Every structure is written in structure tokens, then in C-alpha cells.
């Protein structure tokens with residue numbers, strides 16, 4: 001019951017143009033089905049194996065979002081199964097996606113993940129490497145860039161606003177340009193703790209886990 005209530009409450013808060021991705025990582029099929037039963041279709045996972053397991057339990061009207069760090073050797077397993085990859089952050093990963101998706105004759109829709117807070121040990125691209133990646137994206141035939149994604153550093157409201165605003169600025173600048181294969185439509189930012197700030201700063205896709213499903217427990221074993 002609580003899951004449904006949480007979703008209603010979040011949906012009440014967010015404008016129509018903002019897409020909600022329910023982050024289902026570590027959550028059971030049962031729990032995800034509760035969200036499904038009230039119409040949610042966008043689910044986010046950050047582990048390939050877990051996504052593949054859950055994929056089998058749902059009809060293909062579900063849009064699976066891959067939101068975690070994607071290892072190159074795992075791209076082949078998700079090729080053609082996910083609606084959107086949020087975490088493109090290197091030319092090597094791009095090349096692997098292009099290769100695996102062309103083998104399957106499928107198109108990969110991707111977001112470029114920016115490490116906007118320049119945090120060490122975090123994934124995502126530094127802004128100075130963006131041009132180089134975009135150049136390679138333009139040459140692809142099976143990869144389409146749909147926008148940007150960011151996970152911002154923990155911080156107070158002011159610091160969150162600043163990072164989100166910086167992302168929106170990059171997003172708007174890229175929008176002005178005409179690139180092959182690149183269409184800035186989606187700006188994926190905002191999680192349970194900061195999604196309202198993210199929306200105020202221009203996010204149009206939020207990724208919410210704990211705010212819907214409650215705290216995550218990581219030591220269950222399982223998948």
C-alpha cells in the first residue's frame with residue numbers, strides 16, 4: 001500500500017513534462033508489481049544481472065532504464081532490452097554499444113553522464129571531455145544521444161541548485177547545436193532527496209528509489 005501512496009504523492013508534485021523513473025534496484029518483483037499495477041512503466045536498475053532477471057518477469061510494455069556504471073563486457077547482455085542507457089561516459093563504452101547494437105540491428109538510446117561535481121572515484125565524464133565524446137557519437141549509426149544525466153555530490157540546497165543549474169546550462173548550450181545523432185531532449189537529474197530542486201532547475205526526468213520503495217537493504221544475497 002505504501003508504495004502506491006508514495007507514488008501518488010510524488011506524481012501530485014511533479015509537472016506533466018517531467019518523467020518519473022522508479023528506481024527498483026534491490027527491490028523484489030512483488031514490490032515492483034505494485035508500482036506497475038498503478039501504471040508505472042519506467043523502471044531503473046543499476047546492475048546488468050539484476051535487470052536481466054527482472055526483465056523476464058514483466059511484459060515488454062516496461063521501459064527499463066540502465067542507470068548504473070556500465071561495464072563494456074556486459075553491454076552485449078542488455079543490447080536491445082533497455083529503453084535508455086543513462087550512463088554513457090567514455091568513447092570505449094560508446095564503441096562497444098555501437099558494436100553490440102549493430103550486431104543486433106537495434107538502436108541504443110543513451111544519455112551522456114556528466115560528473116558535474118568533479119568527484120574523484122565517481123563515474124561520469126568530465127566536462128572538458130564532452131566534445132571528444134560527442135564527435136565520436138556523431139559517427140555512430142546505432143547510437144542516438146537523447147540528453148544528459150548527472151548524479152550530483154551530496155550537499156545543501158544551495159550546492160544542489162548550483163550543480164543542477166550547471167547541468168541545465170550545458171544541456172541548453174548543446175541544444176543550440178546541430179549534431180548528427182544527438183538530440184538534447186532529456187535531462188535526467190534529481191533523486192529522492194533533491195528532485196524538487198532538480199525540477200526547479202530544469203530537470204525533465206527524475207530517478208526515485210527510496211522515496212517510493214523505502215530504504216534499500218543491500219545484504220540480502222540474491223541477485
Ligand SMILES: *Cc1c(COP(=O)(O)O)cnc(C)c1O
Nearest residue numbers: 023046067191192207208209210
Ligand atoms: C539509486 C539511484 C537513484 C535513486 O536514488 P534514491 O536516493 O533511492 O532516490 C537514482 N539514480 C541513480 C543513478 C541511482 O543509482
